Amino acid sequence: MLQATQEKLNLNHQFDAKRMRHYLNGQLSVLHCHHYASLYTQLAIDAKETDLLTRVSEETFHGVLANYFDKHNVESLDERIAIACEHYGAIGLGQMAVHHLGSDSGEVVLAHSHVDEGWMKKWGKFDQPVNFIGSGYIAGMFAAIWDKPISTFQVRETQSIVQGAPQSRFTVYKA
Numbered sequence: 001m002l003q004a005t006q007e008k009l010n011l012n013h014q015f016d017a018k019r020m021r022h023y024l025n026g027q028l029s030v031l032h033c034h035h036y037a038s039l040y041t042q043l044a045i046d047a048k049e050t051d052l053l054t055r056v057s058e059e060t061f062h063g064v065l066a067n068y069f070d071k072h073n074v075e076s077l078d079e080r081i082a083i084a085c086e087h088y089g090a091i092g093l094g095q096m097a098v099h100h101l102g103s104d105s106g107e108v109v110l111a112h113s114h115v116d117e118g119w120m121k122k123w124g125k126f127d128q129p130v131n132f133i134g135s136g137y138i139a140g141m142f143a144a145i146w147d148k149p150i151s152t153f154q155v156r157e158t159q160s161i162v163q164g165a166p167q168s169r170f171t172v173y174k175a
Contacts, residue, residue, distance in 0.1 A: 034118030041130050050132045057136025065144035080145045106172035108138050113168050116161035129157035
C-alpha cells in the first residue's frame with residue numbers, strides 16, 4: 001500500500017452568506033449529503049445516464065486536484081496521492097486508499113463510501129455497484145496525479161459495499 005505523510009491538504013473554506021455559497025480553496029463547492037447523492041444516483045440509474053455522473057465527477061475533480069497540485073507546487077507522486085485521498089475524505093465522500101498507482105493501471109479501495117452507505121440506509125443492498133461519483137473521482141485523480149488529460153483512465157468497480165462487500169474496490173486502467 002502506498003503511503004505518504006509529507007504533504008498535507010490545505011483547505012481554505014469560505015462561506016459567502018449573501019450568495020449562500022461555499023468555496024474550498026477559492027473554487028465553488030457543494031458540500032454533499034449522502035441521502036441526496038443516493039437519490040440522484042438512483043435517478044441516473046433509472047434514466048440509464050450513469051456515465052454522466054462519472055464524467056462530471058471526473059472532470060470536476062481532475063480540475064480541482066490539478067489546480068491544487070499546480071498552485072502548491074506538489075510534484076511528488078506520494079504527496080499527490082496523499083492529498084487526493086485526503087481531499088476525498090475532506091469533501092465528505094468517504095475513506096480512500098490507493099493500493100497501486102501505475103502510469104497505466106491501479107487499484108483503489110474505499111473502506112467507507114458515503115454514496116454506498118447512504119444507499120444502504122435508504123434501500124439496502126443492490127445487485128450492482130452505485131458509486132459512479134467515486135469512479136469519476138478516481139479517474140480524474142489518476143489523470144491529475146500523472147498530469148494527463150481527462151478520459152486517460154477508465155475505472156471499474158469490482159467490489160461494492162452496496163452489494164455486500166466489506167469495502168469497495170476499483171480497478172483502474174488506461175483508456
